[in-house]
Amino acid sequence: MTVAIRERVCLIPGTMCDDRLWTPLQRHLSSDYQVEHVAIESQPDRDAMHQLIASQTAVQPCHLVGFSMGGYLALEHALSCQPRLRSLVLIATSAQGLTAQEQHSRAAMLDWLSQHPYLGMSDKRLAEFVHAGQLSNPEVVSVVRAMDRQLGQQTLLAQLRATTARTCLLDAMSRLTCPVLIIGAQDDLKVPQQDLWQMHQACPGSQLQILPECGHMVPLERPAQLAKLMEEFFKSCE
Secondary structure: OOOOOOEEEEEEOOOOOOHHHHHHHHHHOOOOEEEEEOOHHHOOOHHHHHHHHHHHHOOOOEEEEEEOHHHHHHHHHHHHHHHHEEEEEEEOOOOOOOOHHHHHHHHHHHHHHOOOOOOOOOHHHHHHHOOHHHOOOHHHHHHHHHHHHHHHHHHHHHHHHHHOOOOOOOHHHHHOOOOEEEEEEOOOOOOOHHHHHHHHHHOOOOEEEEEOOOOOOHHHHOHHHHHHHHHHHHHHOO
């Protein structure tokens, strides 16, 4: 009897996220896919993050999926290791480098965190990441808060230090040869729709999907829709 080989899907989370980010998505994905979490939250710096991504994607060709900061890292990896990828999915991600204002803000946060205890995500900051309509949804908010609380100050410091130096990758996206799906959210306060369209235009043949009434935390806010888009895309890559 021939045993079907499941296609591998490697998932890279964003800042202060772990495998819990993907749990709702996994419930909706077909069992045809072997889902693997790439635990960049356990790594001390950017080089170590990329080494981990490379080690998991080198096993056999896979669909590489990155969310937010993880999407930027996935894009960096794809630009250097395309032959190993079945496809690239970028969720709530910008290929832009950080502006001078954003770098200044991060530097100030790093300085503050190095001298004060991290007390967790405030309600105001939470509202920057989650759509207003989801702020009363415990399946979204409780997961965001739990990841933030349990990963804690040292993970936040390491990830901020690792990902502050970002160059703009828009021009480089024209070199991508693997299938690319860009997924964004209409009400994402972190990634403007303009960034998504620029990525789409910079990458010939890419697909762009923008989800309505959704904030930055797409995998938690719209897991069923996300799974459907991903599966349809994966099948188009066959």
